[in-house]
Each structure stands twice: as structure tokens, then as C-alpha cells.
Amino acid sequence: MSLxxxxxxxxxxxxxxxxxxxxxxxxxxxxxxxVVVFYPADFTFVCPxxxxxxxxxxxxFQKLGVEVYGVSTDTHFxxxxxxxxxxTIGKVQYPLIGDPSQxxxxxxxxxxxxxxxxxxxxxxTFVIDPEGKIKTIEVHDNGIGRDAAELLRRVxxxxxxxxxxxEVCPAKWTEGAETLKPSLDLVGKI
Numbered sequence: 001m002s003l004x005x006x007x008x009x010x011x012x013x014x015x016x017x018x019x020x021x022x023x024x025x026x027x028x029x030x031x032x033x034x035v036v037v038f039y040p041a042d043f044t045f046v047c048p049x050x051x052x053x054x055x056x057x058x059x060x061f062q063k064l065g066v067e068v069y070g071v072s073t074d075t076h077f078x079x080x081x082x083x084x085x086x087x088t089i090g091k092v093q094y095p096l097i098g099d100p101s102q103x104x105x106x107x108x109x110x111x112x113x114x115x116x117x118x119x120x121x122x123x124x125t126f127v128i129d130p131e132g133k134i135k136t137i138e139v140h141d142n143g144i145g146r147d148a149a150e151l152l153r154r155v156x157x158x159x160x161x162x163x164x165x166x167e168v169c170p171a172k173w174t175e176g177a178e179t180l181k182p183s184l185d186l187v188g189k190i
Contacts, residue, residue: 007132009107015095016079024097030132033066033159038110038124042074042082046145048089055091057148066155068094073119075100110139125151127158
């Protein structure tokens with residue numbers, strides 16, 4: 001079953017954020033747009049490039065009213081150690097959620113259950129609306145990094161569709177571009 005349009009399950013976790021350990025729960029996602037970015041593990045190779053890319057675009061997400069959350073199955077203590085020792089991760093201003101119980105990775109269906117990477121998460125990206133419902137999902141194998149600029153485009157599209165019922169965003173849609181109003185008149189003419 002797809003997680004699209006399902007509400008995130010109740011959870012409680014601890015994140016490292018702005019030099020502090022802070023509680024985070026499913027209620028943290030309500031009332032604003034959120035992006036949840038799962039990654040395999042701290043102190044690895046592709047992960048810092050992705051989290052650094054998100055850090056470089058974080059102000060743009062904030063302008064859209066979006067909070068970004070990084071999540072791995074590491075502890076919040078490990079997140080702090082990585083933040084304190086990596087120049088790239090030191091740029092991260094969004095919360096890094098620890099998921100050592102693997103409850104979040106399992107709930108978002110990105111937990112690797114078997115093999116040499118068992119207990120880690122796949123690279124899953126979720127855009128969540130202010131009601132706590134998942135609107136987009138992207139999951140990559142762990143050798144394939146993601147692009148924060150493309151994620152920003154998808155967030156803008158999700159926000160546009162939410163604000164303009166009856167309109168949809170076509171392929172490669174960018175902010176300000178034309179949208180479509182599905183109707184019988186469009187069938188076979190696109």
C-alpha cells in the first residue's frame with residue numbers, strides 16, 4: 001500500500017538542532033509543510049553531500065514555510081558528534097532526528113531489513129503537508145544521491161496544487177509556469 005495521502009503515524013524522537021537536543025514528534029509536522037529526508041548513516045560518503053546540499057538551500061525552504069528534517073538510524077548524540085566534526089554537516093541548521101529504534105524508518109517504509117546494510121535506511125524523501133499527510137515520496141538506493149533543487153521544485157508544485165484545487169502541475173513545471181485544469185476538453189490534446 002502506498003503512503004501517499006496517508007497521515008504520518010504517531011512517534012516521539014530526539015533531534016540535534018542548533019546546538020541542543022530537542023523533542024520531535026508527529027505533532028511537530030502539523031501546521032506547516034515539512035520535508036523528511038532519510039539517509040543511511042552519519043560519517044559516510046554520499047550522505048554529507050546530500051545534507052550539505054539541503055543546508056545550502058535551507059533558506060529557500062524556509063521562505064516557503066517548510067521545515068526540513070534529516071533522519072538516520074543513528075542516535076542524536078552521533079548527529080551532534082558529526083555536526084561538530086564535519087565542516088559540511090556543520091552548515092546544517094535543520095533538525096537531525098535520531099532513529100535508533102528504527103520506528104521512523106520502518107513507518108516510512110525505508111528501513112533495510114536484511115543484508116549487510118540491515119538497520120540502515122534507504123534514501124527516502126517525503127514532502128508532508130500541514131495536515132501531516134504525505135504528498136510526495138522519492139526513494140533511492142543508497143548509492144544514488146538526491147538533488148535539493150529538484151526537491152524544492154516538487155515542494156513548490158505540492159504547495160501550488162494544495163492552494164489551487166482543480167489544477168495540476170505538468171512535467172518539468174516550475175514556479176510561475178502554466179498549469180493544467182483537467183477536463184474532458186484536454187483528453188487527447190496534450
